[in-house]
Amino acid sequence: MALSTTPDSGPPSRPSPPDTTSGGPRMTPRLYGTLLVLCGALFLDGLDVSMVGVALPSIQTDLGLSNSALQWIVSGYVLGYGGLLLLGGRAADLLGRRRVFLWAIGVFAFASLLGGLVDDPNLLIGTRFIKGVAAAFTAPAGLSIITTTFHEGPARNRALSFYTACGASGFSMGLILGGLLTEAGWRWTFLLPAPIALVILIAGIKLIPRHRTERPSGAGYDLGGAATSTAALLLLVYAVVQAPNVGWASARTLGSFALVAALIAAFVAIERRVAHPLVRLGILRNRTLVRANLGALAVTGSYIGFQFIGTLYVQVVLGWSPLEMALAFLPAGLIVAFGGPRTGALVNRFGTAPVVAGGFVAFLAAYLLFLRIGGEARYFSVILPTMLLLGAGFALAFPTLNIQATSGVADEEQGLASGLVQTAFQIGGAIALAGVTAILASDAPALGHVPDSFYPAIGLVSGIAVFGLVIAAIGVLSRRGRHRGTAVGDQAAPDYRQVELERIGRRAA
Secondary structure, three states, X not given: OOOOOOHHHOOOOOOOOXXXXXXXXOOOHXXXXXXXXXXXXXXXXXXHHHHHHHHHHHHHHHHOOOHHHHHHHHHHHHHHXXXXXXXXXXXXXXXXXXXXXXXXXXXXXXXXXHHOOOOOHHHHHHHHHHHHHHHHHHHHHHHHHHXXXXXXXXXXXXXXXXXXXXXXXXXXXXXXXXXXXXXHOOHHXXXXXXXXXXXXXXXXXXXXXXXXXXXXXXXXXXHHHHXXXXXXXXXXXXXXXXXXXXXXXXXXXXXXXXXXXXXXXXXXXXXHHOOOOXXXXXXXXXXXXXXXXXXXXHHHHHHHHHHHHHHHHHHHHOOOOHHHHHHHHHHHHHHHHHHHHHHHHHHHHHOHHHHHHHHHHHHHHHHHHHOOXXXXXXXXXXXXXXXXXXXXXXXXXXXXXXXXXXXXXXXXXXXXXXXXXXXXXXXXHHHHHHHHHHHHOOOOOEOOEOOOOHHHHHHHHHHHXXXXXXXXXXXHHHHHHHHOXXXXXXXXXXXXXXXXXXXXXHHHO
């Protein structure tokens, strides 16, 4: 029985178990319902992030926050999300994906309700942190449920393309709803996710099938690894988002980075010695997975940094209302929503690396075009084409990186692989947002005035996109090298395929 190749090596094949009709489980109504619930959670995540993004200027005016304080409305979420994703992914593998997913959705609903009721800015940021923690468990659990349900190859690619497109649909819908709700009051952007999360929770209890806990027989809990990795990620994100306020060269920042390095060293030492590690370090020999994680850093790093710049430009410099801004940004979300589900077909035909490279080319073109902004609106010549290019880049790169990161990984480590790539997405956003905030702090925007600081900030996100393009180009060259029969390329992927073949053989026996 042939196992699928990684997408970088061309059109994948797939195993054909007895209960399948097209390389995956038969799509029963319950299975459709399960997929819909998982997609609903990602839709909610995109909805929540975009609604809050639209409401940022209104929150700033109402609560009297500075730009550096305002970023914590975003960074508080990122801190919880990025800091605990690795633990969330492994918890899904060990405690049961269904259980982790449902509990985390419940916490997300409660934090959403609480966030809409508090008055203190610190409590508001605290609820954002709690929602980030909840999302750190729902995201890898939901993704790993999909990747262990649909077999690697066309079936999984289609499911993941639809899954990520739902996240983009939530984001684009959030732009419109965020604009409408902010006109009525920014608190409604915090309250709306609560009933949606409750509906997803009830549907998940009824539709997500119960399975035995995915915890391997005899496996223990790596408490030392969990403590050091979580502490390192939390401190890294915190140090990065605080650096613009206290200074990148300050003793506090440098000391934080030194402590992060020490925690990472301790984590690696623990993982090398413990019998059942939180992160099996051998998984990092999969070069396709490593490239996917670096690409994930670049995608959200450039995009979230740009979104912060774009929001301030449209609402502060141009003086547009939140709804007008939402409509201006909407074309990007629509392209992702309608184009994302078709990305799987491109991956089946060309492999992941060329598709990711195409996405970064579109990102880079969008950011460079935005350098033409001025004090007066230039919608059809600058803003609209920028949004169209952004949508194309996200539709190509985001779902493909999720496919790439979970290729060639055994079922029992799908939560780990999902947690790693989702961590990369969040860490990239936190680092870029901190850098952009530090640059913009030197010169505040005003109505009709584009500050000089906007241009180096756009240059920063453009440089991050160039980094992502280089990583994708390495993948393209590696693929060509393998086709020529050279030793260039992902050397770990054949080992993963052999492991999976042996596992399938044991099951068949």
